[in-house]
Amino acid sequence: MSWVDICALEDIPQMGAHVVMAPNGDIAxxxxxxxxxxxxxxxxxxxxxxLSKGVVIGNVVTCPEHNWQIQLDSGxxxxxxxxxxxxxxxxxxxxRVQVAVEKSKDSVQ
Numbered sequence: 001m002s003w004v005d006i007c008a009l010e011d012i013p014q015m016g017a018h019v020v021m022a023p024n025g026d027i028a029x030x031x032x033x034x035x036x037x038x039x040x041x042x043x044x045x046x047x048x049x050x051l052s053k054g055v056v057i058g059n060v061v062t063c064p065e066h067n068w069q070i071q072l073d074s075g076x077x078x079x080x081x082x083x084x085x086x087x088x089x090x091x092x093x094x095x096r097v098q099v100a101v102e103k104s105k106d107s108v109q
Contacts, residue, residue, distance in 0.1 A: 002101065004101055015055075015057070017029060017031070017051070026043075027040070027099065028061075037092055039088040040088070044063040044065065044066075045068075045070075046077070060072060088101065
């Protein structure tokens with residue numbers, strides 16, 4: 001696994017998201033009011049709607065289509081909904097947002 005530099009923390013609005021295109025689908029990077037960073041697939045497990053267009057309150061994002069709530073720290077839908085989004089490790093280093101991704105088997109060493 002390697003860390004990929006995405007952007008400066010201030011490039012992501014508080015209680016908002018930044019989308020990164022990835023080979024297996026877009027990744028949404030969320031910033032909470034407390035400046036915590038979380039990264040999830042940008043697809044609601046219910047309908048595939050872009051979670052990056054949802055509202056972030058606390059550590060939850062609400063899907064813009066059917067109001068499903070997804071826990072940012074786990075990627076799991078809150079009850080009574082059932083479903084999960086792929087979550088990626090994310091961190092802030094020297095004011096920069098980084099996301100951990102697995103190296104491709106085809107990548108050059």
